[in-house]
Amino acid sequence: xxxxxxxxxxxxxxxxxxxxxxxxxxxKVFESVRAGKVRTAEQRRAAAFKLVNYxxxxxxxxxxxxxxxxxxxxxxxxxxxxxxxxxxxxxxxxVSFMPIDSPVVHHNYYKSRAQITSSRTPQRxxxxxxxxxxxxxxxxxxxxxxxxxxxxxxVGVGLGLGPDSAVGAAATAGNRSxxxxxxxxxxxxxxxxxxxxxHDPTHVQIWCSFASHIFEWAETRVPHxxxxxxxxxxxxxxAIIEAEARAGENxxxxxxxxxxx
Numbered sequence: 561x562x563x564x565x566x567x568x569x570x571x572x573x574x575x576x577x578x579x580x581x582x583x584x585x586x587x588k589v590f591e592s593v594r595a596g597k598v599r600t601a602e603q604r605r606a607a608a609f610k611l612v613n614y615x616x617x618x619x620x621x622x623x624x625x626x627x628x629x630x631x632x633x634x635x636x637x638x639x640x641x642x643x644x645x646x647x648x649x650x651x652x653x654x655v656s657f658m659p660i661d662s663p664v665v666h667h668n669y670y671k672s673r674a675q676i677t678s679s680r681t682p683q684r685x686x687x688x689x690x691x692x693x694x695x696x697x698x699x700x701x702x703x704x705x706x707x708x709x710x711x712x713x714x715v716g717v718g719l720g721l722g723p724d725s726a727v728g729a730a731a732t733a734g735n736r737s738x739x740x741x742x743x744x745x746x747x748x749x750x751x752x753x754x755x756x757x758x759h760d761p762t763h764v765q766i767w768c769s770f771a772s773h774i775f776e777w778a779e780t781r782v783p784h785x786x787x788x789x790x791x792x793x794x795x796x797x798x799a800i801i802e803a804e805a806r807a808g809e810n811x812x813x814x815x816x817x818x819x820x821x
Contacts, residue, residue, distance in 0.1 A: 561608050561657045562617050563590055564665035581663075586611050593657045602760050604655045609766045613645035616665055620648055629701075637683050639690035642774070646694050646767070650703055680781045685790050687778040688797050691771050695801050704764055705808035764805050771801055 566580050581587065589607050592598050598607050611617060615633075625631065629651040634640035649655060658664060698704065775794045782790045 561611065561655065562619065562664040563658060563660065563662070564614070564617055564667055565663035567666055567668045569668070569670045583612055590657065594659060594661070598657075601654060602762075604657065605649060605652075606760070606762050606766060607657070608649045608655045609646070609763060609770075611645075613641050614667070615641045615644050616667065618648065620652070625652060634690050634693050636686040636690045636693070638679065639687045639774070639778075642690050643694040643697060647697055647701075650698060650701065650763075680783065682783055682786060684778055684781045684783075685786055685793075687774060688790075688793050691774065692797055692800065695771075695804070698767065699804055702759060703767070704804045705759060759808070761809055764808065768801060768805050772798065 564582055564586075566582070568578050568580060582590065589610050593604070593607060598604055608618075620626065625648060629647065631644065631647045631651065634643040775798070779787065779790060779794075
């Protein structure tokens with residue numbers, strides 16, 4: 561994993577930019593690694609999971625990881641890097657951090673250019689599909705229970721992709737009731753059964769916390785007319801994820817329940 565910095569254009573006519581460094585939480589992760597607090601292979605993997613899901617902060621082996629494990633970006637217009645982030649780390653044989661202070665990657669933000677991350681269109685609600693698509697792929701590789709003991713809870717269950725799905729319909733129409741949208745929750749399946757590295761309950765906890773956080777983050781960017789439906793669908797999505805997480809643990813208290821929305 562590579563240290564980075566974010567450069568923000570001062571205004572539409574500016575020729576320079578202002579650097580804000582890494583995000584605060586990412587900075588903490590890299591500082592912990594450099595301080596020697598992250599020692600084992602699984603601690604490094606957990607640390608990588610905690611990073612913001614920027615796809616450009618990693619160097620990976622294309623055939624040994626992407627091709628052999630059928631790893632791609634997600635199918636949604638927004639947040640499609642969630643699947644890439646989680647699968648590349650989950651399926652990697654090992655994860656390491658570049659042990660330097662200076663940024664290797666410079667990510668530029670331009671006020672004069674439209675960016676998907678800052679969009680506040682109805683498509684933003686498709687973050688739910690992005691998370692559940694990733695959930696299904698993680699479940700298929702034994703992320704929750706290990707490759708030989710999967711419960712199958714929630715595998716292939718979620719909000720279908722595309723304009724005819726619950727989320728897609730909400731994003732294109734924007735005027736359906738929450739009960740109509742909720743009744744469209746369907747089933748599906750995802751390819752990819754490549755073995756995950758040894759199951760670790762800590763990784764599952766990080767994933768559950770990430771899902772809850774990304775849903776909260778996206779809510780502030782969902783158009784007002786869709787917020788009610790969005791909250792209802794998020795509640796159902798989190799229930800699916802939490803059920804799979806709890807099924808993989810003998811001690812259910814290890815997986816904190818997220819508050820219902």
